[in-house]
Amino acid sequence: MNSRSAAGVLLVGVAGAITGWLVPRGPVTTVEAVTVLLVMVAVGLVAGWSTRARWILLAAPMSYGLVFELVRVRIDGPTVDGISLDGLYGVIALVGGRGVDAVLMLLPLVVGCGWGLVLARRVEPSPGAPPPGGRLVRRGVLALATVAVVLLFAGLLRPASTERIVGADGDEVPGSIAELVEVPIGGHDQAIMLRGVSTESPVLLFLEGGPGGTGIGRIRNSGEDLEQEFVVATWDQRGTGKSYDSLEPTSTLTLDQMVQDTLDVTRYLRDRFEEQKIYLVGSSWGTLIGTLAVQDSPELFHAYVGTGQMVDPFETDQLMYTESLQDAEAKGDDDAADTLRDLGPPPYDDTLDYPVAIASNPKWIDFEHGEDYDPDSEYPTSLFVAEYTLVEQLRGMAAIAETFHVLYPQLSDTNFRADVPRLDVPIYLVEGAHEAAGRETVAREWFDALSAPSKEYVVFERSGHTPPYDEPGRFADLMSQVLATTGAGAGAP
DSSP states (O other): OOHHHHHHHHHHHHHHHHHHHHOTTOOOSHHHHHHHHHHHHHHHHHHHHHHOSTTHHHHHHHHHHHHHHHHGGGSOSTTTSSOOOSSHHHHHHHIIIIIHHIIIIIHHHHHHHHHHHHHHHHHSOOSSOOOHHHHHHHHHHHHHHHHHHHHHHHHHTOOOOOOOOBOTTSSBOTTOEEEEEEEEETTEEEEEEEEESOTTSOEEEEEOOTTTOOOHHHHHHHOTGGGGTSEEEEEEOTTSGGGGGGOOOGGGOOHHHHHHHHHHHHHHHHHHHTOSOEEEEEETHHHHHHHHHHHHOGGGEEEEEEESOOSOHHHHHHHHHHHHHHHHHHHTOHHHHHHHHHHOSSOOSSTTHHHHHHSOOGGGTSSOOOTTOOGGGSTTGGGOSTTSOHHHHHHHHHHHHHHHHHHGGGGTTOOHHHHOSBOSSOEEEEEETTSOHHHHHHHHHHHHHOBOSSEEEEEETTOSSOHHHHSHHHHHHHHHHHHHHHTOOTTOO
């Protein structure tokens, strides 16, 4: 290897070290992705020009990837730790992490190397050039890869947006709101989607499940009816969806901080829309931080609505594991039963094991949903709405895995039956008839003992763990009843 070749390889290694330090989870914002893509093309051009050898097409991505992985070893998480292909969620972590990294970094690097070789050989034609046919094939491949990078670049530049709210005449409804905003919450800019036919309507804050879930796409596909009577604020919590870039530092991403963030978002909405109180709706994990926020500051809320209410996550996990194993054994599904026996009951050190134990039972998924159920409200298809940029769409599932990895183990001591005996606002729990017994039983125990000014337990017959998505029309009707019952009509403080 001559000095020019060594310099080209060294440049690739330096690029891997810099990006591994600056963006250890890979590019997670549009600015990061566009910058890294352009830098990788430039680095590839120089490396290809310097080496003037086709081996750089293999050596460059290998060298870059090795250095990048070594430098980012200081962080941990499902998308950056060792590769696990034992289950679907390990594959999702691989694709959403290293798979996206390869598209955003390695593909532009290789394309840059290819064009560097082309330019170098035009200046200094190499002796014994290959036959024209082979050269045409290689250049055809390079051309296709270049088109892919150009299309990727163009896609990255597409801004996120949310459609205007229009009437039957197709014109924007006067006084409506349809915005994507970033708000400084807890020292991090976090995203909120605001939609409603009138800014004078009461405000509803929706807390998506997870930890790590992003509700913006799900609400866009299922929440249109809610917009008729509320300003619906769908918050991408820190580390999720459009707020994935706020994940770090993970040392400050705690349950207590998430509760405080919920209260800060609530205060922002109160100030923004000049409301003294708002409505709070939680789904799954969102019910945990929602319940604790209400317990802390009940004066901020008209009412609390819990859907798929969580009470004692680790007891629920154990109950659901047992239920899944018994169901698999009863049906004679030996593969599923063996997988669960090998896994053993929770808790688990590897957070990728939880979905296998608590989300793999088909009877919690395969049921007849409501007539207005939209399958596009489910992950990952819910990510493909205009409200997300391309990077956010590509990283959405990775955000779930990474944020879950940080927050879920912190819930081991959570038990509302002992810690939340009273809430000082009207309470509505909405459970699906097809909810897992491990969730429903514990939620019912807590609800029966809970002291509150008023409380109501509602069962949706064609819902599972997520009634707002399984039966969105009925959920909107329920919220209309909540609005009427609590007396907070449109524009009321």
